[in-house]
Amino acid sequence: MRILNEVSLDVYEGETLGLVGESGSGKSTLGRTLLRLYDADSGKIEFDNLDISTKNRRELRPLRSKMQMIFQDPYSSLNPRRRIGDLIADPIRIHGHASEREIHVRLRELMDMVGLSHSFLTRYPHEFSGGQRQRIGIARAIALKPKFIVADEAVSALDVSVQAQVINLLMDLQDELGLTYLFIAHDLSVVRQISTRTAVMYLGGIVEIGMTDDVMHNPAHPYTAALISSVPSHDSIMSKSPRIKLQGDPPSPLMPPSGCRFHTRCPFATDKCAAEVPFPHDVGSGRSVACHFPIS
Amino acid sequence: MSDNILEIRDLTVGFRTEQGPVEILKGVSFDVKAGEIVSVVGESGSGKSMTSLAVMRLITDPNAMISGTIRYKGRNLPGLSAREMRKLRGRQIAMIFQDPMTALTPVHTIGWQIAEQMRVHLGLGAKVARKRSVELLGKMGIPDPERAYDRYPHHLSGGMRQRAMIAMAISCDPAILIADEPTTALDVTVQAQILDLLQDLRREYGSSIILITHDMGVVSTIADRVLVMYSGRIIEHGAKSDLLDKPQHPYTLGLMRSIPPMTGERPRRLPSIPGSPPLPGKRPEGCSFRPRCEFSFSKCSAVPPLYRCNEQFAACFLAEHGSHQWQRNLAEERTAK
Structure with missing residues (x-):
């Protein structure tokens, strides 16, 4: 089964690239493959002008500190039997060459950065709310001063009032530390808020990528347009564009449709779409669309 | 009022725990009219799901303490026998859940499960029940309903399972459908289809729907009236347009x-509420929103009653004399845009 199908993608230094798409589109797989948590069958991944796709585990190790991940549910990635301080110090102990004294100072610095009290360092994960746990997960991810962070549905499990705090925190940290994010989420309004550019995935491929405002306000791919028009939004009752209704569910990646993978659900599909695979092409201002008949 | 199909008064639910009694719901009162879509919004732990479980009498924990009245067409549900309640549940009041697998058994085909419901509640014969089940599956937008009838839940995708569960819930034409986060686990394109379906239900069968959600977008799409819950209480309710326009x-x-906006300028920073919702056992005295509220003042150490402001009600001392200054600020902010 092919989960990702010939994906080509650049992430620019210092940007946040939002990655949206429905479940099963391959967003998480792409994020994890970029970090070499999964191995690609073919293709090349360069990080900092360095080909990392052929490196073995030992060669990858020094690079791991430069690329980190933030998960949806930090609780499942925090060992319940260990204290917060130890959990955050782990990556530093494993990768860094810091003395315990330096670690002590660094832990307090990290807690300040993510807005948590120093006294939390001696407590256990179950004592914290979802928002606080996500802050702990973030502290751990930035402990080694990484350059690139993959945030996989990092705010999806949080209540809206807390979600806004964590989005603000991620944006502040980016400014302070010059981080680059790949921000994976199914919530388009969250992606719109945080992303410089946005990529839209459907069934293992990127169908559209461009500046967030362009993609969100003038989608060129019919799937992007359908996705955006389906978002029930509380602030746009008046200005909402007519909904493009999609029939059925996304097809299984076990049996992807021929030609354009979206043609079975696309309201504008023609015979050409069933026969020929559309390749991504530039439609101006840095936007690329994989569609035979993009919306202009 | 006679057109209320459901009247809930002073519903309080608590649990005996080792640390003493913990109240989850405190004095919840509201009405549902026939054919109305009422949305209950709130964050995790606000008590929205507990309210629906109480209405269905599905709180079975022996340590639960439930008081208050729940009148359905004049009958007080907590006073009914288990047998009477069983007749009502699924027939008069049905429920759909976030995860369809909690409502569907994996050991029977979905068609069998829908048909069984109609055989038990409506006394239909096997053949008629089968025919009606197939019709229902088709109406829910499931392709090839004849074949879908004989499939097991694990054969279906999440969206299709959700439809099968809705088909089952509405098979006996219930007067009230309680939908607890029915679209939360679904993708937006499928969510939009399910929301259409719920609106069709109301139109075609005149069912009342209680929609429990945390998503303001969903609320603005289909609700007539909105109840906002926080810390086990209803803190505001009113017509959707009033409440969303002038909270x-x-x-x-x-x-x-x-909520990050989908249109207009992106804010540089999102306005956020500091802190997080309190846990049920650790709710503050007085107004439970006080520690997170930027407008709190001396009066807030008492529990505010629901004050009337025009056509909506808010449990806040600021609403005691109608709209407050921040309301006017908000209005200015809107016109400036």
């Missing part, structure tokens, strides 16, 4: 501002 409770306002 009277600072929590409702904060909740709406925390």
Whole structure:
């Protein structure tokens, strides 16, 4: 089964690239493959002008500190039997060459950065709310001063009032530390808020990528347009564009449709779409669309 | 009022724990009219799901303490026998859940499960029940309903399972459908289809729907009336357009501002509410939103009653004399845009 199908993608230094798409589109797989948590069958991944796709585990190790991940549910990635301080110090102990004294100072610095009290360092994960746990997960991810962070549905499990705090925190940290994010989420309004550019995935491929405002306000791919028009939004009752209704569910990646993978659900599909695979092409201002008949 | 199909008064639910009694719901009162879509919004732990479980009498924990009245067409549900309640549940009041697998058994085909419901409640014969089940599956937008009838839940995708569960819930034409986060686990394109379906239900069968959700977007799409819950209480309620346009409770306002907008300028920073919702055992005295509220003042150490502001009600001392200054600020902010 092919989960990702010939994906080509650049992430620019210092940007946040939002990655949206429905479940099963391959967003998480792409994020994890970029970090070499999964191995690609073919293709090349360069990080900092360095080909990392052929490196073995030992060669990858020094690079791991430069690329980190933030998960949806930090609780499942925090060992319940260990204290917060130890959990955050782990990556530093494993990768860094810091003395315990330096670690002590660094832990307090990290807690300040993510807005948590120093006294939390001696407590256990179950004592914290979802928002606080996500802050702990973030502290751990930035402990080694990484350059690139993959945030996989990092705010999806949080209540809206807390979600806004964590989005603000991620944006502040980016400014302070010059981080680059790949921000994976199914919530388009969250992606719109945080992303410089946005990529839209459907069934293992990127169908559209461009500046967030362009993609969100003038989608060129019919799937992007359908996705955006389906978002029930509380602030746009008046200005909402007519909904493009999609029939059925996304097809299984076990049996992807021929030609354009979206043609079975696309309201504008023609015979050409069933026969020929559309390749991504530039439609101006840095936007690329994989569609035979993009919306202009 | 006679057109209320459901009247809930002073519903209080608590649990005996080792640390003493913990109240989850405190004095919840509201009405549902026939054919109305009422949305209950709130964050995790606000008590919205507990309210629906209480109405269905599905709180079976022996340590639960439930008081208050729940009148359905004049009958007080807590006073009914288990047998009478069983007749009502699924027939008069049906429920759909976030996860369809909690409502569907994996050992029978979905068609069998829908048909069984109609055989038990409506006394239909096997053949008629089968025919009606197939019709229902088709109406729910399931392709090839004849074949879908004989499939097991694990054969279907999440969206299709959700449809099968809705088909089952409405098979006996219930007067009230309680939908607890019915679209939360679904993708947006499928969510939009399910929301259409719920609206069709109301139109075709005149069912009342209680929609429990945390998503303000969903609320604005289909609700007639909105109840906002916080810490086990209803803190604001009113017609959808009033409530979304002119929230009277600072929590409702904060909740709406925390959602990143889909249109217009992107804010450099999202307005957010500090802290997080309190755990049921650790709720503060007085107004439970006080520690997170930017407008709190001396009066807030008492529990505010629901004050009336025009056509909506808010449990906030700021609403005691109608709209407050922040309301006018908000209006200015809107016109400036």
